[in-house]
Amino acid sequence: MTNAETSRLRIAVIEKDRDRAMMIVDGLREAGEYEVSVIGEESGFARRIEDLKPDVVLIDLENPSRDVLEGLALASTPLDRPVAIFVDRSDTQLTRAAIEAGVSAYIVDGLRKERIKPVLDAAIARFGMISRMRKELDATKAALAERKTIDRAKGILMRARGLSEEEAYTLLRRTAMDQGRKIGDVASAIVTAAELLR
Amino acid sequence: MSLRRLECGFIPLIDSAPLVIARELGFAREEGLDLQLQAQPSWSAVRDKLALGRLDAAHLLAPVPIAMSMGLGGMALALDALSVLSMNGNVVGVSSRLARRMADAGAPGDFRSAAEIGRALIRVCDKPLTVGVPFPFSMHAELLYYWLGALGLKAPQDLIVRTVPPPQMAEAIEAGTIEAFCVGEPWGSVAVARGCAELILPGAAIWNFAPEKVLAVRKGWAEREIEATSGLMRAVWRAARWLGDSANVMTAAEIMSGADYLNLSSEMVERTLQGRLLVNASGEERVTPRFIEFFDGAATFPWRSQAVWIATRLARRNGLDLEEAAAVARGCFRPDLYRTCLDSAGADMPGASEKLEGALDMRSPVASSTGEMYLGPDLFFDGRVFDPIVISV
Numbered sequence: 001m002t003n004a005e006t007s008r009l010r011i012a013v014i015e016k017d018r019d020r021a022m023m024i025v026d027g028l029r030e031a032g033e034y035e036v037s038v039i040g041e042e043s044g045f046a047r048r049i050e051d052l053k054p055d056v057v058l059i060d061l062e063n064p065s066r067d068v069l070e071g072l073a074l075a076s077t078p079l080d081r082p083v084a085i086f087v088d089r090s091d092t093q094l095t096r097a098a099i100e101a102g103v104s105a106y107i108v109d110g111l112r113k114e115r116i117k118p119v120l121d122a123a124i125a126r127f128g129m130i131s132r133m134r135k136e137l138d139a140t141k142a143a144l145a146e147r148k149t150i151d152r153a154k155g156i157l158m159r160a161r162g163l164s165e166e167e168a169y170t171l172l173r174r175t176a177m178d179q180g181r182k183i184g185d186v187a188s189a190i191v192t193a194a195e196l197l198r
Numbered sequence: 199m200s201l202r203r204l205e206c207g208f209i210p211l212i213d214s215a216p217l218v219i220a221r222e223l224g225f226a227r228e229e230g231l232d233l234q235l236q237a238q239p240s241w242s243a244v245r246d247k248l249a250l251g252r253l254d255a256a257h258l259l260a261p262v263p264i265a266m267s268m269g270l271g272g273m274a275l276a277l278d279a280l281s282v283l284s285m286n287g288n289v290v291g292v293s294s295r296l297a298r299r300m301a302d303a304g305a306p307g308d309f310r311s312a313a314e315i316g317r318a319l320i321r322v323c324d325k326p327l328t329v330g331v332p333f334p335f336s337m338h339a340e341l342l343y344y345w346l347g348a349l350g351l352k353a354p355q356d357l358i359v360r361t362v363p364p365p366q367m368a369e370a371i372e373a374g375t376i377e378a379f380c381v382g383e384p385w386g387s388v389a390v391a392r393g394c395a396e397l398i399l400p401g402a403a404i405w406n407f408a409p410e411k412v413l414a415v416r417k418g419w420a421e422r423e424i425e426a427t428s429g430l431m432r433a434v435w436r437a438a439r440w441l442g443d444s445a446n447v448m449t450a451a452e453i454m455s456g457a458d459y460l461n462l463s464s465e466m467v468e469r470t471l472q473g474r475l476l477v478n479a480s481g482e483e484r485v486t487p488r489f490i491e492f493f494d495g496a497a498t499f500p501w502r503s504q505a506v507w508i509a510t511r512l513a514r515r516n517g518l519d520l521e522e523a524a525a526v527a528r529g530c531f532r533p534d535l536y537r538t539c540l541d542s543a544g545a546d547m548p549g550a551s552e553k554l555e556g557a558l559d560m561r562s563p564v565a566s567s568t569g570e571m572y573l574g575p576d577l578f579f580d581g582r583v584f585d586p587i588v589i590s591v
Contacts, residue, residue: 044375046360061246064239064363071334071361074271092250095273099250104242 009115010035012054014063016042024058024126031122046072056116057106058123061099069106094120103127146184153187156194201232202426207244208257210237210460211364212383212470213284213411215450216492217257219437220430222453229429237459240363241333248416249275254423255430257283258414261508265335267417267530268509268523270516278420279412279505279531280431280539283438285497287410287490288338288401289386289475292378293371296323297396297478305398309477309484312403312579316349319398323377326355330362330376337401337410338380340511345404348580353515368392382410383470383490384462390476391466397477400486405556407488407495407576409504412531420535428539435498435540442493447471495561495573496548498536503552503586505531510589520589546571555584 011034015021021038028036037052039045042065049057049072059066098105101124107116150172157168172190176183204226208214217235220226226233236253238244245262247253250273263277292300296319301307305318319327327346331338339359351357362370364385370376372394379389380401389395401408413434420427440446451468454460460467469475473489476482491497509527513520533551541547549565558574565571578584 042366044373061243062239064365066240066242067333067363068361070242070271074334092273092275095246096250099246099252104246 010054011056014039014059027122027126055108061102101128102131150187153190203232204254206255207238207253216437220433225433225436229433259336260409261335276417282409283411285491286402290399291395291397328358330379341404393479431539432543438492500531502528506586557583
């Protein structure tokens with residue numbers, strides 16, 4: 001039979017961020033004996049896939065190049081099949097878990113389920129972790145940006161009304177409470193208004 | 199009154215306008231809907247999120263729900279097309295090198311004569327010709343296969359259709375991985391503006407009236423959520439009617455060009471909406487009537503004959519049974535829901551839900567509920583007529 005049935009599974013991970021790619025590779029290595037390759041370039045990776053002939057391809061659900069894989073999967077014939085289908089067509093549960101984690105997997109048609117399962121479980125765990133970290137990072141960035149806006153609004157109030165820093169913050173907080181809005185929203189309204197009046 | 203929140207996926211393209219307008223001009227709010235538009239990175243992402251319930255509805259390539267319901271690509275789940283969001287709107291472009299060769303070979307530069315332009319292209323291109331399209335299941339691919347196939351270029355030995363994400367189309371032309379493309383606006387014009395490609399034909403010159411994008415939901419969702427479904431369909435239909443009024447083009451271009459949507463110059467959007475495209479780097483303009491159409495000619499109606507046309511083309515290429523494919527396609531396009539949900543909005547309803555495709559060479563009156571419906575022209579470039587009842591030929 002083919003490589004897929006007899007030897008180590010060949011897995012290609014498409015991910016241009018090096019740290020993220022390494023996390024995924026580590027996760028896969030812990031799960032079993034696989035031959036893992038990372039493809040970093042966004043454009044022109046079709047050729048790499050054709051050369052590598054992987055049994056499984058893992059790619060971020062949000063990667064804009066996913067449609068290219070979709071095209072490759074359809075173009076492949078049984079003889080030169082790089083990737084064939086999106087996860088397991090029969091297993092909606094697994095597919096749902098993969099999508100929640102933000103990973104899409106392309107798997108050579110006919111690969112036995114018990115060989116795929118550990119790969120997907122490991123991929124789902126790692127991609128899930130990465131997307132949680134990404135969300136936390138976004139939340140931190142947003143919090144920082146809000147902090148800055150509040151500081152600017154405080155500065156504007158201190159100058160315009162001759163308030164101390166603490167008084168300016170109290171005024172912001174009270175206004176937000178009275179209007180049932182978030183303090184960051186009130187601050188950003190003040191900053192916008194000040195820019196318009198400048 | 200609290201609004202019903204609907205998650206709707208879209209790809210930032212000019213033909214996502216009916217959804218954008220439905221939200222931005224308040225047509226959705228009037229129906230009690232908080233229409234959340236989520237830009238998506240790829241068509242695979244739209245399809246998978248829709249299938250697994252992360253999205254309620256989506257802007258989708260017309261062949262995707264049909265292909266998916268036929269079991270081609272992706273998960274084996276069925277989708278419904280509730281209405282057509284846009285007709286036409288694609289362009290065919292070639293590398294500057296190929297454009298020069300075509301001009302030397304006497305290809306007409308009229309952006310209209312599909313047969314002559316196609317023959318010239320076939321004569322001068324290296325075989326196999328590699329053409330980029332946004333997705334394997336797309337009208338871009340179908341129009342290309344139809345056009346070049348009818349002129350004698352055989353796939354896959356002489357024609358390779360390759361998937362390239364539209365934002366990478368210009369780059370792929372520059373790198374020489376593709377020699378030509380068929381893509382939706384604004385991406386054709388973007389490639390021209392980068393100076394690496396020329397536009398040779400609008401999709402409308404291959405098939406005068408081709409369904410391009412549809413409003414899609416999971417099969418069964420519409421019946422379970424009939425109130426949200428009819429609200430969404432009415433809002434989108436009113437948006438299409440608004441877009442169909444030429445007086446609104448400038449406003450539409452302003453809204454669409456914003457950072458939340460296309461993030462593009464409003465002039466480029468306006469040109470597309472008016473069918474006045476710049477076809478090469480020297481700025482030559484070609485005007486195409488009905489380059490893109492949102493409303494006129496019953497554009498929004500999901501004709502089962504259009505679904506059957508798409509399904510039989512897909513079935514032939516993939517070696518599937520034609521009759522079965524046609525049956526799946528008929529269940530996938532939902533004129534029944536369209537009639538139920540849009541009757542109260544005052545939409546004119548055609549007497550039939552299937553028709554001959556490619557039989558009208560001019561605007562012609564047809565039987566409808568108000569008697570004011572005009573269809574056509576809807577010709578194929580080679581003059582063939584598609585009868586959805588006689589599909590085995």
